[in-house]
Amino acid sequence: MTTSTTMSRSTGYRFSWIGMIGFAxxxxxxxxxxxxxxxxxxxxxxxxxxxxxxxxxxKLLLGSDYLGRDMLSRIxxxxxxxxxxSLAAVCLACFxxxxxxxxxxxxxxxFDTVLSRFLDALNSIPxxxxxxxxxxxxxxxxPVLIIMLGVIYIPGAYRFARSLAVNVNTMDYIxxxxxxxxxxxxxxxxxxxxxxxxxxLADFGIRFVFIVLLLSGLSFLGLGVQxxxxxxxxxxxxxxxxxxxxxxxxxxxxxxxASLTISVNLLIDNLPKKIRDRSA
Amino acid sequence: xxxxxxxxxxxxxxxxxxxRRIEIIxxxxxxxxPGEIVALIGESGSGKTTIALTIMGYARPGCRIxxxxxxxxxxxxxxxxxxxxxxxxxxxxxYVPQSAAAAFNPSKRIIDQVIEVTRIHQLMPPxxxxxxxxxLFRALSLPDPDGIGNRYPHxxxxxxxxxxxxxxxxxxxxxxxxxDEPTTALDVTTQIEVLRAFKAVMKKSGIAGVYVSHDLxxxxxxxxxxxxxxxxxxxEVAGTNEILADAKHPYTRExxxxxxxKPRGESIVAALERKPLLQVNGxxxxxxxxxxxxxxxxxxxxxxxxxxERGRNLGIIGESGCGKSTLARSIAGILPASAGxxxxxxxxxxxxxxxxxxxxxxxxxxxxxxxxxxxxxxxxIEEILGRPLKFYHGMKxxxxxxxxxxxxxxxxxxxxxxxxxxxxxxxxQKQRVNFARALAAEPKLIVCDEIxxxxxxxxxxxxxxxxKExxxxxxxxxxxxxxxxxxxxxxxDEIVVMYNGRKVEEITPAISKVPQHPYSKLLFSSVPKLDPxxxxxxxxxxxxxxxxxxx
Numbered sequence: 128m129t130t131s132t133t134m135s136r137s138t139g140y141r142f143s144w145i146g147m148i149g150f151a152x153x154x155x156x157x158x159x160x161x162x163x164x165x166x167x168x169x170x171x172x173x174x175x176x177x178x179x180x181x182x183x184x185x186k187l188l189l190g191s192d193y194l195g196r197d198m199l200s201r202i203x204x205x206x207x208x209x210x211x212x213s214l215a216a217v218c219l220a221c222f223x224x225x226x227x228x229x230x231x232x233x234x235x236x237x238f239d240t241v242l243s244r245f246l247d248a249l250n251s252i253p254x255x256x257x258x259x260x261x262x263x264x265x266x267x268x269x270p271v272l273i274i275m276l277g278v279i280y281i282p283g284a285y286r287f288a289r290s291l292a293v294n295v296n297t298m299d300y301i302x303x304x305x306x307x308x309x310x311x312x313x314x315x316x317x318x319x320x321x322x323x324x325x326x327x328l329a330d331f332g333i334r335f336v337f338i339v340l341l342l343s344g345l346s347f348l349g350l351g352v353q354x355x356x357x358x359x360x361x362x363x364x365x366x367x368x369x370x371x372x373x374x375x376x377x378x379x380x381x382x383x384x385a386s387l388t389i390s391v392n393l394l395i396d397n398l399p400k401k402i403r404d405r406s407a
Numbered sequence: 408x409x410x411x412x413x414x415x416x417x418x419x420x421x422x423x424x425x426x427r428r429i430e431i432i433x434x435x436x437x438x439x440x441p442g443e444i445v446a447l448i449g450e451s452g453s454g455k456t457t458i459a460l461t462i463m464g465y466a467r468p469g470c471r472i473x474x475x476x477x478x479x480x481x482x483x484x485x486x487x488x489x490x491x492x493x494x495x496x497x498x499x500x501x502y503v504p505q506s507a508a509a510a511f512n513p514s515k516r517i518i519d520q521v522i523e524v525t526r527i528h529q530l531m532p533p534x535x536x537x538x539x540x541x542x543l544f545r546a547l548s549l550p551d552p553d554g555i556g557n558r559y560p561h562x563x564x565x566x567x568x569x570x571x572x573x574x575x576x577x578x579x580x581x582x583x584x585x586x587d588e589p590t591t592a593l594d595v596t597t598q599i600e601v602l603r604a605f606k607a608v609m610k611k612s613g614i615a616g617v618y619v620s621h622d623l624x625x626x627x628x629x630x631x632x633x634x635x636x637x638x639x640x641x642x643e644v645a646g647t648n649e650i651l652a653d654a655k656h657p658y659t660r661e662x663x664x665x666x667x668x669k670p671r672g673e674s675i676v677a678a679l680e681r682k683p684l685l686q687v688n689g690x691x692x693x694x695x696x697x698x699x700x701x702x703x704x705x706x707x708x709x710x711x712x713x714x715x716e717r718g719r720n721l722g723i724i725g726e727s728g729c730g731k732s733t734l735a736r737s738i739a740g741i742l743p744a745s746a747g748x749x750x751x752x753x754x755x756x757x758x759x760x761x762x763x764x765x766x767x768x769x770x771x772x773x774x775x776x777x778x779x780x781x782x783x784x785x786x787x788i789e790e791i792l793g794r795p796l797k798f799y800h801g802m803k804x805x806x807x808x809x810x811x812x813x814x815x816x817x818x819x820x821x822x823x824x825x826x827x828x829x830x831x832x833x834x835x836q837k838q839r840v841n842f843a844r845a846l847a848a849e850p851k852l853i854v855c856d857e858i859x860x861x862x863x864x865x866x867x868x869x870x871x872x873x874x875k876e877x878x879x880x881x882x883x884x885x886x887x888x889x890x891x892x893x894x895x896x897x898x899x900d901e902i903v904v905m906y907n908g909r910k911v912e913e914i915t916p917a918i919s920k921v922p923q924h925p926y927s928k929l930l931f932s933s934v935p936k937l938d939p940x941x942x943x944x945x946x947x948x949x950x951x952x953x954x955x956x957x958x
Contacts, residue, residue: 299781303844306739306760307798308768321785 146397152390156383160206167200172355180366180374190375192366198376201362202383208358209387212273213342217335219277224284225327229315231285232292233301243289250282254341262350272351276338287330291323325398332395336388343384359384411480411582411615412439412462418474419457419466419639432457432639434475441582444609444616446626446647448662449636450863451834455619458636459585461485462617463500464492480582497524501576505588507568511560518556521575530579543574546611547604566597570604577608583615590625594726594890595933596955602628602942621863623662624935627651628942635659647939665864666893666937683750684884685738685771685852687713690747692737702745707733709908710747715901717851720878720885722899724892724930730908731888735856738886739773752851769799772845776857778837782829788815788840789825795847810847817880818843818873835866839873846877854886859894871897892934904930906955926955 159166168188169175176191183190189198227246231239261275295301296319304318320327343360345351352358357365362380369377419432432454439445447455460466461477464484477484480499484492496502501524504510511520521543522536530536537556544552547570560568569589576584586605590598606629609616620626626633626647633650635642635658643656654660690711695704708730715721725731736742738749740760749756751771757763775781782791792811796802802810815822818839829837838858845853855874859867875898877883889895895902902914904927912924922928929951935941 298783299775299777300783302741303773303775303781306741306768306773307795307848308760308763308765309798318783322783324785 140399142399143397146394146399149390149393149397152386153394156206156210156387159203160210163203163207167197167203169197169200171196171200171204171357173197180369180372180376183375189379192362192376193368198379201357202359202380205357205359205362205380206383208352208356209339209342209360209384212269212276212352212358213335213338215273216276216338216342217280217331219273220280220334220338221284221327221331223277224281225288225320226315227281228285228288228290229292229319229323230311232289232296233311233314233319239289242285246282246285249278250286254279255344258341258345259348259350262345267350267353269352272342272345276342279341280334280338284330284334288323288327291326292319295319295322329395329398332391336391339384339388410438411441411443412437412617413478414438414458414461414475415478416475417458417461417472417477419454419461419470420473421470430473430639431470432461435639435641437634437641437644439583439615439617442613442615443632444618444630446618446620446630446633447636448620448623448626448633450621450865452638453636454639455621455636456587457639459587459617459619462583462585463496463502465496494528497581498528498530498579499581500583500585501579501581503569503572503576503584503586503589506592507572507589508560508565508592510572511568513560515559516557517560517563517571521556521571521578524575524579528579536578540574540578543577543608544571546608547571547574548600548607549574549604564597566593566601569593569601573605573608577612577614580612581614583617584609585617585619587619588621591620591622595892595935596726596929596952598625598935599933599942599945599947600952605629606942622935623864624666624937624941627937627939628935635662651937651939661865663937665868682717683714684717684752685713685715685886686748686750687711687738688748688750690734690737690744690749692733692742692744694742697745706745707908708737708744711905711910712747713903713910715852715884715886717884718878718882719900720887720898722887722889722895722902723905724889724895724902725905726890726930728907729905731890731905732856733908734905735773735854735886735888739771739854740768741773765799769848770851771854772848772850772852773854773856774841774845774858776860778834778841778861779829781841782837782844784829787826787828788820788832791829791840792843792847795844799848814843814847817846817877834862835870838862838866838870842870842873842877846881849881850883852884852886854888856888857890860889860891867894874898892931925951929955 174195175197176187176195179191179193179195181187181191181195187197187199189202192198192201227242231242257279258275261271265271301314301318304314342351342358343363346358346360347364349364352361359380363377366374366376414435414437417432417435418430420428420430422428435458437458447458449455457467457470461472462479462484464477464487466472472485475485479495482495484495487495511517518537518540521540522533525531525536526533531539540556541552544555549555549567549570555563555567563571573589589605590601593601602625618626618630630647632644632646634644635650635656637658642658643650643654650659651663654663690708691702691706692708693703693706698704711734713721723731723734733742737744737758740756740758740763743758749758751767754767756767760768789811792814793807796807796810811825812822815825820836820839820843824832824836829840832840842858859870862870871894874885878885885898887895887899896916900915902916903910904912904914904922904924906926912922912927914922914927922931929947932945932947
């Protein structure tokens with residue numbers, strides 16, 4: 128990988144080109160999602176094309192959908208839902224999962240046992256199935272989607288953080304902190320967290336991808352984001368009829384999902400590495 | 408007669424993270440005659456193991472032999488192909504690693520691993536190899552030579568495993584054996600048996616040896632010639648007797664002087680009033696489920712009683728498994744004692760650190776052996792030292808900054824290290840930070856658990872000097888736990904000898920240096936001396952050895 132790496136002497140970190148490409152694509156989607164209402168060429172609900180599943184043209188850059196709405200605008204607005212919901216859900220899953228996991232490792236005993244067994248039980252329910260059940264039971268709204276996706280991924284984040292924290296917890300500096308009389312919050316956030324933050328961030332990225340895919344899957348089944356709003360998964364679902372015509376309306380949202388998930392993976396596989404030998 | 412090994416202008420370089428190349432061996436010349444034992448001695452990082460490995464044509468990952476030649480029995484190991492080197496390894500040159508426990512595969516019987524070399528090089532049929540292995544076991548004075556090979560590695564003791572590793576190296580009748588710190592991980596009483604066995608076998612079979620060690624006294628017993636290394640360069644080469652009697656190089660003298668017993672000033676002790684600081688009464692601590700009598704299943708410490716006066720130091724010595732670290736941990740409240748009383752400065756201490764007041768925790772600090780694991784690698788030195796200041800003394804901002812500088816001054820660390828992380832410090836520097844963190848609490852008593860064991864002799868001596876100085880300035884007391892008698896003697900007013908969880912004797916060096924209890928006698932007499940004939944002259948009571956040594 129020596130050919131794909133570059134060095135930054137000033138920051139003391141080594142970046143890889145592949146990671147930079149991934150980061151650029153993520154940044155691109157983040158900006159799109161943030162600025163969406165200001166850059167869409169047409170309102171998302173407006174029918175602008177007489178034909179449905181229209182091809183790419185200079186007027187409609189990505190063609191039109193099954194009702195003749197502008198596909199580019201819908202994808203730009205869809206980015207808000209896909210990126211926004213997934214990000215909120217992954218934050219919920221990873222922050223609470225990691226905090227619980229580290230606390231369980233430090234406190235140990237019955238707290239650890241009860242929490243672990245409970246989350247194992249939660250983990251044993253297939254994620255799509257529990258998504259379907261919740262959506263059927265309480266209906267699908269944005270807050271419900273975020274909480275549901277978050278809760279589904281808490282056990283994984285918990286397990287991961289706990290296994291890392293258990294190793295760090297055996298170190299002498301934790302014993303030193305405890306004999307100093309430090310409380311649990313200090314040990315968790317000040318002594319353990321800085322040592323496992325790297326793997327936790329990588330886990331955050333992976334879980335983000337899982338959630339994007341699960342959200343897209345739910346939306347494709349019609350249980351995710353409800354019309355008139357649409358995320359990318361819902362866009363694929365509502366335009367599936369365009370598949371025989373090779374319409375861009377079904378291909379482009381699929382590509383959008385792929386580009387986001389793959390670039391997140393590229394980034395977390397190529398996070399900047401710290402250069403230990405700084406005297407060079 | 409031609410030399411067996413001729414190393415000429417050997418250079419080894421390593422590549423760092425940023426792609427920079429550093430020369431770690433800077434042009435070494437070394438000859439080894441057949442049957443001669445040459446010792447490579449130096450501190451960690453001096454390149455002693457790297458040189459020893461090049462004799463097998465091997466450089467560790469990230470390193471590369473960049474120049475010179477290493478000729479073993481007429482073959483230049485540097486120029487050979489990897490396949491040709493494999494033919495030499497194990498057959499003509501073999502290797503005994505520092506940790507035999509890590510070198511044996513725990514899932515295979517010992518005998519199969521010992522004779523593996525004969526199978527790889529197709530030297531002899533397995534049955535013959537087994538017979539030869541048994542005769543080697545006998546020569547290395549292992550107990551039950553016929554049966555020991557059928558055991559698994561975890562079923563023999565550390566000292567036995569080290570000798571079995573030597574048998575593995577010797578089975579192919581090599582011309583040269585490389586010993587890489589083979590006794591460093593062993594207890595002193597065990598070390599003697601292993602050294603004797605090595606010496607006898609090597610002399611009998613006329614095999615040449617390279618003995619890598621940092622311990623001059625051990626090397627003096629076994630080597631014909633000593634090569635002193637520092638920073639990848641040879642400082643001095645001479646016969647063992649010459650080095651010991653008449654060292655030319657200043658660095659060699661420094662190494663030798665670390666062995667001289669240091670006078671312990673009986674100064675401040677008398678001036679201070681003799682008030683008991685810490686009292687331990689009938690302390691029992693251990694591991695495992697609690698039994699009906701309220702005591703743990705495995706009692707690592709049994710009814711230990713100690714008393715320490717303010718401004719004085721107590722040493723606790725004993726070999727691995729004697730319970731000395733458990734005792735330290737229960738005094739510090741990490742492992743709550745199951746029975747017994749602890750009193751610090753007249754007030755009773757709760758068994759568990761959680762139940763002790765913050766003030767009590769501040770007064771009693773513990774410093775661990777491994778600075779690597781006791782300093783958080785994710786924090787800067789500043790943060791590490793700053794935390795106890797804020798936690799115990801509520802210091803903030805400028806006051807804390809000034810105090811951190813003072814602490815670093817006290818333990819003689821340059822201020823430039825403030826923003827560094829522990830990984831960027833040397834072993835001695837890390838141990839100073841470790842100690843400074845305990846000082847930051849302004850304690851009355853510091854429990855030092857083997858704090859010099861992981862350090863090089865010269866560095867350890869400097870740390871001990873620092874401890875004494877701090878005691879003079881801050882009127883501290885130490886409980887000093889070690890397996891190294893010379894370290895304990897240098898600093899302690901009282902020495903407690905522990906064996907098998909019990910306190911067997913208490914010695915006051917100022918009054919009498921001669922131990923009375925048979926185990927203490929055995930332990931004290933087992934510490935290697937710089938005299939090369941010490942091992943041969945040492946006589947030990949076989950009954951005593953049988954009782955107390957598991958080696």
